[in-house]
Amino acid sequence: MPIRIRLDEVLAARQVKAKQIAATIGVSETHLSLFRSGKVRGVRFSTLAKLCAALDCQPGELISYEPDAADLAAADEEEI
Numbered sequence: 001m002p003i004r005i006r007l008d009e010v011l012a013a014r015q016v017k018a019k020q021i022a023a024t025i026g027v028s029e030t031h032l033s034l035f036r037s038g039k040v041r042g043v044r045f046s047t048l049a050k051l052c053a054a055l056d057c058q059p060g061e062l063i064s065y066e067p068d069a070a071d072l073a074a075a076d077e078e079e080i
Helices: 007-014 018-025 029-037 045-055 069-079
Strands: 003-005 063-065
Touching: 003 029, 007 018, 007 029, 007 045, 018 029, 018 045
Parallel strands: none
Antiparallel strands: 003 063
16 A cells, blocks of 8 residues: 555654553544554544644654555556
8 A cells, every 4th residue: 555654653753652642632542553554544634633733743754655556557547
């Protein structure tokens, strides 16, 4: 998947446990775990904003895009 969740890296850099962040932003540990693993199909902007506020970071630090060949091929087909 070309979208990569980098939350674990940010948590490690700030020496914060996922359990602490879940409690701070008011989401379940299960929900945060699913986000961390990339198993969710979307995330609410309000949740992303809370994460950024709690971790003092920008959304781009939590989520990155790494293009793959399938994405590029699909984009080329759409242009036709």
